[in-house]
Amino acid sequence: MQRNGGHLPAKSIPGPPVLCGKDPMVFTCRQCGECCMHLGDYIVIERQLGPFEFACESVSTGTPFTACIDEDKLDIFSDCTFPDAHPHACRFLRPDGKLLRCTIHRDSPAQCKFYRCVVMRISDPDGKFCGTVTGTLNLHSENAQLRALWERAENEIPESCPNAEERRAEFLTSHGYRVE
DSSP, X not given: OOSSSSSSOGGGSOOOOOEESSOTTOOOOOOOOGGGTTOTTTEEEEEEEETTEEEEEETTTTEEEEEEOOGGGHHHHXXXXXXXXXXXXXXXXXXXXXXXXXXXXXXXXXXXXXXXXXXXXXXXXXXXXXXXXXXXXXXXXXXXXXXXXXXXXXXXXXXXXXTHHHHHHHXXXXXXXXXX
């Protein structure tokens, strides 16, 4: 597929959402597990193929895949207490000390590999969804008012400040936005 001089004019390809903050390509997972706590319905284990190997399906895409538990996570996967207590969580998510870790990181489906953490979902004062903030404290929003307010928050509460994420959420809330 060609952009120019070919099949699609450049303006027909939607661009990424407006991004405020750091380079969006730099991402370090905090291993908090929030993204995976509600993915139990998106990855289905069809059957167990071996002690640590499973035939699965990525429900959102209908794509089958084989998941093998990562060698360094065999011990934490063997404890089924967590998935039994959290039935909506991904069946491959397990606690490891204070972290929640994916036990099939190497074999996880594309939807997991391309996912980027969202630590805030923001709605405007009327309750309309208007943006997200990733774990790297980057705002993704088309809303000009929210972008301007976020820039103020970045200036007043630098990322290096203790509890910057929580303080920025409070800042938005104090200006009428709802942050989840």
